């Protein structure tokens with residue numbers, strides 16, 4: 478059994494212990510006591526150094542803690558351990574912040590916490606709430622930060638499960654002695670994690686993305702130094718956008734909205750223009766082409782057309798009498814084929830057949846069809862085959 482020193486002192490950065498077992502050729506050490514926190518309760522494990530070797534993982538094995546080392550340790554049984562303190566402090570800020578936030582969700586809105594996750598960049602809280610409005614989120618954030626400013630004490634006690642049960646925010650399934658973490662006048666939780674000494678040490682809580690997860694809601698949050706770092710990154714990103722728009726950051730949201738509206742309107746008018754121009758082009762080509770003996774005009778799209786232009790041109794050709802039309806967008810090797818209805822030819826079926834012979838794929842309606850050819854060399858042969866389709870004016 479490993480005595481867990483962090484249970485009673487989460488601020489122990491270094492400790493001395495004795496190795497009780499070595500496994501995996503000295504890569505996995507078991508100690509009589511340890512300040513290393515193993516991954517559990519959603520909180521990632523500590524890192525650090527043990528016996529001069531880097532600790533890469535700490536595993537909770539019920540009553541023992543396994544220390545997984547970067548390389549084998551073959552020194553004496555008496556070892557010195559040092560915790561990677563900035564990492565521990567960071568997770569203690571996120572973890573204590575989570576207790577405070579869960580308590581605030583409960584107190585303000587009666588939203589029980591379902592699960593928590595502490596990530597390397599972002600942490601999340603899943604609450605039993607069907608929806609969280611922006612207004613509720615702001616209120617939650619303000620309340621949580623007010624509790625931080627009040628610098629309430631955070632204490633750890635060991636209490637009998639039955640006796641403490643009525644005071645717990647969330648029922649514990651365990652019996653016997655529980656480790657209880659209390660935020661003064663705010664929250665009482667059974668928890669084995671590492672926490673701070675007061676809410677002031679959390680520094681700040683920043684709530685971010687709200688996401689619906691089945692019948693619950695997941696809230697992203699960051700605490701302490703991370704919150705400041707995240708806010709800095711947000712500011713840098715936003716001011717970069719503002720600079721490009723030659724505006725202040727407060728002007729960015731309405732300005733972006735109007736640019737998006739403008740872009741949509743431009744795209745719509747551009748589509749209309751392409752349709753018109755393509756219609757004229759198809760008509761001019763038709764007028765300038767001599768029909769074959771069957772009365773059929775066979776038109777090929779100009780080289781260098783865009784995908785939108787080709788689509789519009791093909792549709793326009795299909796609307797002209799006794800016409801077979803084919804074209805390509807070379808960059809994407811996209812082939813279009815169009816047939817006017819009076820020819821009794823099924824464009825989709827013909828294109829599919831022709832493309833199949835060269836290993837390409839495509840299809841469409843009886844009047845217009847699209848597909849792609851696997852290589853540039855096949856393009857001209859495919860277009861020629863399509864335009865050679867047997868047809869005569871009905």
Ligand SMILES: [Zn+2]
Nearest residue numbers: 572668669670
């Ligand atoms: Zn906790």
